[in-house]
Amino acid sequence: MDTIIGRAIPEHVAQLLTNEIIFGRLAPNARLTEEEVAATYGVSRSPVREGLRLLERDGLVRRSARKGIWVSPLSxxxxxxxxxxxxxxxxxxxxxxxxxxxxxxxxxxxxxxxxxxxxxxxxxxxxxxxxxxxxxxxxxxxxxxxxxxxxxxxxxxxxxxxxxxxxxxxxxxxxxxxxxxxxxxxxxxxxxxxxxxxxxxxxxxxxxxxxxxxxxxxxxxxxx
Incomplete structure (x- = not known):
């Protein structure tokens, strides 16, 4: 995955993750955690949390209290x-x-x-x-x-x-x-x-x- 240079904002995180999902580098049903994404891109958890909400809005990820966050399946x-x-x-x-x-x-x-x-x-x-x-x-x-x-x-x-x-x-x-x-x-x-x-x-x-x-x-x- 790419890393974020400069100011980390939710939209940057969301765009990088969007590219990973669209190009199949993050597979359908792959689990995501705020900690792992933050570590990958070298940012704090706050913009990651907001970025994941943007992806959820776009239908690219799903979340539940029991399962956490995962890449939306294809069907x-x-x-x-x-x-x-x-x-x-x-x-x-x-x-x-x-x-x-x-x-x-x-x-x-x-x-x-x-x-x-x-x-x-x-x-x-x-x-x-x-x-x-x-x-x-x-x-x-x-x-x-x-x-x-x-x-x-x-x-x-x-x-x-x-x-x-x-x-x-x-x-x-x-x-x-x-x-x-x-x-x-x-x-x-x-x-x-x-x-x-x-x-x-x-x-x-x-x-x-x-x-x-x-x-x-x-x-x-x-x-x-």
Whole structure:
């Protein structure tokens, strides 16, 4: 794990732990204690306590008086719930982004991200591919101009990112589907084709959902 340099604040602790969880370095159901986290990052227990509360709010950790604190499990049921919501919300974001009258340079950034996605795929660099994909999603959310939609997506994002990274790590088919679909979606957004952007996004996320269901079920059989 990384260490915190400078002033230790709860948000820094939460972000470092979030990265560990999303990238799978802290496994589902892994136990966490304030003492261990504080020692790892070289900080006091107070910001750790607040940081863990932030993670609990985002659904990344759970706690109980009897069991303490642990990384939230992944399960087929949770995966289905997350992707069911993603289909609708992400499609609305793509539609709004295509309708946006934001500067062309902002939309053109999607083309640059697509180049990075292809380079990362060619180099089998899953973390780089994942980061570029997330950057593209964040840009589309902002281009949508819908503050309420952005809040809903951000509230879902942390848990969704865990499944997205797992998907890219485990399935080259899902990676190719994502890149092919993204290329068409980005073109629609840049060209102002709102309905096409909506429909293609819904179809892409739905297809990845169905493709990954058996993989998720096999990897996390103890569904809740």
């Amino acid at each position: 087929l049921r949770d995966f289905d719930e997350v992707y069911q919501i993603r289909v609708g919300l992400e499609a609305l974001a793509a539609e709004g982004a295509a309708q946006s009258d934001a500067a062309a340079a902002a939309k053109l950034a999607l083309v640059s991200i697509l180049d990075r996605l292809k380079t990362a795929e060619d180099q089998s660099d899953i973390p780089a591919l994942f980061r570029a994909d997330v950057e593209a999603s964040d840009l589309i959310y902002k281009l949508s101009g819908n503050a309420t939609l952005q809040r809903l997506l951000l509230s879902l994002e942390k848990q969704a990112l865990r499944y997205r990274f797992f998907t890219y790590s485990e399935s080259t088919k899902a990676v190719k589907m994502s890149l092919g679909g993204s290329r068409k979606i980005f073109a629609c957004i840049y060209g102002g084709k709102a309905k096409e952007a909506h429909d293609l996004t819904a179809a892409l996320i739905g297809d990845i959902w169905l493709t990954m269901r058996p993989v998720i079920a096999a990897a996390f059989p103890e569904s809740e």
